[in-house]
Amino acid sequence: MATAIKTTAETVTRTPQQQLVVSSLLGALYILFGAGLVFAGLPMIWRLLGIGGANAFLADSLLILVTLPLTVGLFVLGKQLEGPRPVPGSRAGAFVGAFLVFMVLLITIGIGNSWFIGNPRSPNMEPGAALAFTLVVGAVLLFLVCWMFVKPGFGRWLLRLEEAGWFHATAFKPNQGLRVRRGTVIGLPIVGVCGIITLLQHHALSSGAWTLDVPGTNLMVPIMFQMNMTMPIVLMALLVWVSWRVVNWPTFGDFLIATEAEINKVSWTTRKRLVQDTVVVLVTVFLFTLFLFMVDIFWIRALNAVGVLSIDTQEIRAKQREQTDW
DSSP: OOOOOOOSOOOOOOOHHHHHHHHHHHHHHHHHHHHHIIIIIHHHHHHHHTTTTTOHHHHHHHHHHHHHHHHHHHHHHHHHHHOSSOOTTHHHHHHHHHHHHHHHHHHHHHHHHHHHOOTTTOTTSOHHHHHHHHHHHHHHHHHHHHHHHTSHHHHHHHHHHHHTTTTOOOOSSTTSSHHHHHHHHHHHHHHHHHHHHHHHHTTOSOSSOEEEEOTTSSOEEEEESOHHHHHHHHHHHHHHHHHHHHTTSHHHHHHHHHHHHHHHTSOOOOHHHHHHHHHHHHHHHHHHHHHHHHHHHHHHHHHHHHTSOOOOHHHHHHHHHHHHHO
16 A cells, blocks of 8 residues: 655744744844944944044044944844734834843843952952853843743733834824824923933933943953943933823823813913903902901000000011021
C-alpha cells in the first residue's frame, strides 16, 4: 500500500497573545536601539570624529541638524517595520517594554554599585564577583519582565491602553468641544514650560553626560550627552504629545466636550446690564460699610458713656502707630 509523504513543512501558527509578546519585545528593542543611537551613539561618534573642531557651538549645531533627520528616518523605518496591519496592542507593548527594560538597566546597575560600589573602589570584592552579581540581578529582572508580558491579563491591559489612543495620532471627535480643548492644549504646555524653565534656572540638569558605571569594570554605559540641552528638548516633545493626546483621550475628551456644551447653555448678560449690576453691587457694599461703621461708633460711645466699656481710642491709635513704624 502506497503512503503519501508530506514534502512541505507545516507552518506554526502563533496565538494572538504570542504575537503580541513577540511584536512588543521586538518593538521595545527597536525603540531602545533608536533612543540609544540618537541620545548616546551619534553624539559619541560626533565627538570621536571631532566634527566642529574647538567650536562647541558649531559642533552642537551640526549635531542637531544631523539628529533631526536621523530621528525622522528611524520613525519612518519603524512604521515600515510595523507593517500595514500591526498586532493590536503592539505599540503599547513596545513602549511599555522599552520603559521596563530601561528601568531594569537603571535598577541593575544601581544595585550593583550600591552593594559593591564597583572595583577598584571596593577592596573587599573581586571585580568578577561584582560583575557576576550585577548580571544575575539583571537576568532575574528581565525574566520577571518577560514573565509579566506572557500573562494574558497584561496583554489585555496593553490592548486597553492602546485603545485609549495614547500611541496613535487619531483625534477623538475632532469637531466637538473645540474651544475648551484648544484652551487645554495651550494651557498644559505653558505650565510645563514654566517647570522646565525652573529646572534650568536652578541648574537641576547637569551640563555633562549621563553615564552609568558598570560594577566590577571600568566600562560606562552612556545614556544621554549634554543633559542641560537634550533633556529640555525631550521634555518639551513629551509635553506637546501628552497635551495633545490627553484632550483626545476618550474619557477626558468627553468631559471637555460636555463642559463646553454646558458653557454654551449659559445666558451671558449684555455689557450694559453688566455695568449696571456692577454699580449696584459696589454702591450696596459702600452703603453697608458706612452703616456698620456708624453703628460701631455709636455703640462704642454709648457703652463708654454708661461705663460698660472702657476703651481709650487715643491709646489704641498710639499702638497702631508704633506697629506701623516698626
